[in-house]
Structures are given as C-alpha cells and as structure tokens.
Amino acid sequence: MNGAQDMGGMMGFGPVLAEQDEPVFHAPWERRAFALTLAMGAPGGWNIDQSRAARESLSPTEYLAKSYYEIWIAGLEKLMAERGLVGSDEIEAGKSLHAPKAVPRVLSAERVPAVLASGGPTQRIAVAPQLFQIGQHVRAHNVHPAGHTRLPRYVRGRVGTITHVHGAHVHPDSNAAGRGENPQWLYTVRFSARELWGEAADPTGTVSVDAWESYLEPR
Amino acid sequence: MHDDHDHDHDHGSHLSDMELRVRALESILVEKGYVDPKALDVLIETYETKVGPHNGAKVVAKAWTDPHYKARLLKDATAAIAELGFMGRQGEHMVAVENTLLVHNLVVCTLCSCYPWPVLGLPPVWYKSAPYRSRAVIDPRSVLADFGVALPSDKEIRVWDSTAEIRYLVLPERPAGADDWGEAELAALVTRDSMIGTGLAKVPGEIS
Numbered sequence: 042m043n044g045a046q047d048m049g050g051m052m053g054f055g056p057v058l059a060e061q062d063e064p065v066f067h068a069p070w071e072r073r074a075f076a077l078t079l080a081m082g083a084p085g086g087w088n089i090d091q092s093r094a095a096r097e098s099l100s101p102t103e104y105l106a107k108s109y110y111e112i113w114i115a116g117l118e119k120l121m122a123e124r125g126l127v128g129s130d131e132i133e134a135g136k137s138l139h140a141p142k143a144v145p146r147v148l149s150a151e152r153v154p155a156v157l158a159s160g161g162p163t164q165r166i167a168v169a170p171q172l173f174q175i176g177q178h179v180r181a182h183n184v185h186p187a188g189h190t191r192l193p194r195y196v197r198g199r200v201g202t203i204t205h206v207h208g209a210h211v212h213p214d215s216n217a218a219g220r221g222e223n224p225q226w227l228y229t230v231r232f233s234a235r236e237l238w239g240e241a242a243d244p245t246g247t248v249s250v251d252a253w254e255s256y257l258e259p260r
Numbered sequence: 261m262h263d264d265h266d267h268d269h270d271h272g273s274h275l276s277d278m279e280l281r282v283r284a285l286e287s288i289l290v291e292k293g294y295v296d297p298k299a300l301d302v303l304i305e306t307y308e309t310k311v312g313p314h315n316g317a318k319v320v321a322k323a324w325t326d327p328h329y330k331a332r333l334l335k336d337a338t339a340a341i342a343e344l345g346f347m348g349r350q351g352e353h354m355v356a357v358e359n360t361l362l363v364h365n366l367v368v369c370t371l372c373s374c375y376p377w378p379v380l381g382l383p384p385v386w387y388k389s390a391p392y393r394s395r396a397v398i399d400p401r402s403v404l405a406d407f408g409v410a411l412p413s414d415k416e417i418r419v420w421d422s423t424a425e426i427r428y429l430v431l432p433e434r435p436a437g438a439d440d441w442g443e444a445e446l447a448a449l450v451t452r453d454s455m456i457g458t459g460l461a462k463v464p465g466e467i468s
Contacts, residue, residue, distance in 0.1 A: 049370035049421065051394035057406040059386045059453075065308045067385070070282040075307070075382075076300035077286060084294040089425075093372055109373070109388045114282060127288055135284035141292035150298035157306065160349040163425040191423045193370055195397060207353065207426060227424055229355075238398055245416040248397050251424035 043185055043194060045101035050195040050238070074110040078117050084144035087120050089161060090217035094189035095119045165224035167209035171254075173228055177203045178260040181230070181252065189217035192256045196248075199236050200260050204249065205229035212253055226254040307382050315346045316379035316429060317450035320461075321443040323356075324434045334358060337429060341379060351378035351427050355420075358431045359457075363416045366403070366457035367428040368396035374422035376429055380452060387456065397421055407458045430454065432461040 066072045078092075087095075096116035097104075104112065121127040124142075131138045148156060173179055183198035184190075191213045209224040216222050234246030275283075289295040319341055323330040333340040337354035341347065354376060357365040369375065370393045375383040386392050396403050400417050404410070411417070420428045432454040438446060441464075448467055453459030 046371055048390055048393040049397040051390070052398075054389075054391040054394050057386050057389065057391045057395070057403055057458075059407060059458075060384065063384050065312075065382055066304075068276070068279065070276070070279040072304045072308075073282050073286055073300060074278075076303040077282070077289065077295065079303050080295050080299050081289065096372070105390065109385065111278060114278070114285070118285075126294065127285075127292070131288055132281075132285065135280070135288075137288045137291045141294065144294055147294060147296055148299045149296050150302045153299050153302040153306065156349075157303075158348040160347070160352045161425075162352040164353065191371060193421065193423060195370075205355070207424070210353075210424060213424075227426075229426070231418075242398075243401065243417065245414065246400065246419070247416070248419040248421060250421045251426050253424070 044097045045104035046097045047194050049193045071110045074114050078113050080148045083146045083148040088216050090213040094217040163211040164208050171226050173203050175203050179257040180260050190214050199232055201230040201232035203228050204231045312381035313452035316455045317447040320450045321446040324446055325443050346378040351376045353426050355426055356429045356431050359433045365418045365430045366400050367420045369422040376427035430457045435461050435463040437464045
C-alpha cells in the first residue's frame, strides 16, 4: 500500500534529532505497549507481516500524527478486534465486556528467554529454481499493490544489480494477506543513487534493498 | 511519527491518555487470560537491561582483533554473532557490512523500524523517525551531517534499506592509536551509532 510508512525519499521532516543518553522507553506506558505487543503474538496467532500491515493501514494523517508506540497500540487493537479477541467496545469502555475467546497459547514468563532466542526465522526450503544470479541487472516492477508489500516506492521501475542471494524467505505480501508463506528467493539489489534520484545525486552513492523474486524482472 | 515522543503530558497529577489506555488494555488482556503480566515484566527487563549495543560492541571488538573471526562475520554474520551468544528475535538473519578507507555503510529501515535487536537492542527514537527514514536513502550525507559526521566527498556511501528480515550490522573502521588494546578495551570505543553507520568509532582520546 502506498501509505505513509513508505517514507524513503520524502522531504520536509526536518533534521534527525538524536537524544543524548536516550532511555529505552520514554514513558511507563511505552514499556507496557512494547511488551503487550510482543506477548500478544502467542495468543493472537498473527504473523509479523500482518502486524506490519495493521500498522500501515492507519490513514497517512493518523500514521504521521502518532508516535511510534501509539502506532503499535493502534495496530494491536486492530489485530485483536479482527480476531474477536478484544472488541472496540471494550477498548472504548476500558474494561472487559465479553467472555474471552479460546486462544492457542499464552506466553509465560518462563518461556520468554527461549521464545526470544529462537525468534522467527523466515528462511524456508526453496520450492522453485533461483531465477537471478549475483551480478545480474534487474528492474524492480512498477507496481502499486493495495495490500502489504515490502517493495518501497523509490525503487519501483528502477534498475539495480543483484549483490546477495539469501535463499528462499516467507513472502510478506502473501503472508500478510493470509494467503500462506509462499516462500520466494530473496535477493539484495544494489541501485546507484543516480538511478534512483537523478544526476544530482552523489555519483558514488548506492542504496541496497532486499527484494523478493516476484518484485523483480530481468533487465 | 512526530518527534514529541513523550506523551506523558502532565495534566496536574493525572495520567496521560495513552497511559490510561494502555493500562486499561493490559487489565483487559490479563483478565481474559491472554497475557501473563510476569511475562511482560521479563520482556521489558530483557530489553532495558540485558540486550543492547554492548553486545554488538563485543562482536566488533572481536572482529578487530581476530582476523579469522572477522572473516567468519563477513561471510556468515548470523553464525559468527551466535558464537558470542547473541541470536534470535530481529536478528535471525544477520549480514555484517564493513567500513573501510573507501566505503562507509549506513543502515536504515524506510518502511518501519527493522533493527538488529540481539546486537543493538531496541532502536532509538531517531532511527524510527520520519526525518531519518525519509532522508537516509536520498541524502545520506546530510543525515551524517546531522550527526556531526563529515566524510570525504569521494568516499563511497552504501545505504542498506532493511526491507526484508535481513538485519544489518556495520563493522566500523578500527580507530588508530589503539593497536595494543585488547578486546574489552576496544569494545569501549564502539558506539551504537558506529554500528548503524551514523557515527564512527571513538578514538582512544575520547574515552578516559
């Protein structure tokens, strides 16, 4: 979706403001928002691509007005409402109004270290031959999917070079839409800054993105 | 994504809207039996006190002192980083990129906030902010200038946009003047920003 999350190349946001001795969280609620989001992955059963899609589904106006963890909470509320885990009426009332739904599992304190240590690897066994080779020139498709995608707007239609092959990985567009993991070959594609941004760009600069095979076409 | 990140507006002694909303949400989720509040405490404690840039600094210091380790890191960063016990969530598939005399690497996630948690912890606010995400890919030198970093104009800047589940760690250049330093001393020169590419490693005179 061509949403506000796809920020590469936008202008006018001002300088990057780094904070000295920045704390990990800036308010007590941010701590809980972070932990609730991680913990709800177990009973919620959604995948990381669905989490990202939920956050990106905010209107650009809302997305840009909210702070980072406000976006997380909005995404979490949406994911829970879609699955009937917590209703918007309950969010509004600030209390539980309906019986809980049966959930597959709950994250216990004891399981946290093991769950974090195993993470969520996305590499899968390849089910199709690898189409592109290192050094090959490819063009990113000029596509504008209405759903979740990880192909940023600023590379669409542009030509780059394959520099890395990462094996087959879960395809986010498919996984976010609930159509299954459908793993595809994942490549790093390096674009020259001039290809992306024109002749005024730094002549030696490059930008690399990680792109699934279906995002690319041979040049 | 505005930068006024602390929404703890002080309405007298009242809590902020977000504080109230998230508290209510937590109590709903606990009451429904979806969430164990002790698990929340462990998650918070992990990322506030255990996981952070000190992990990545160990990786970098080891790569600076052990050429075999550095070769392994550049070939298969996930495995090399796991040798030091750092692995898992948001670091499942790692790639290390090396800064040299000729090349400077800078890591961003223009689409969200992808960041190598096991080696750097949770990202700072600026990394997740619109100014950084928008400008790192189109004008990285001006972003570096925001951090007080000026590189020679002929130095190649390679920007890595973390659009998949590959997570990038920058291996900064080893500063001069610390030739006889051991791993633990060298780790003190390695800043978080130097492992993102928005900074350089400290030089020996910068630390006491």
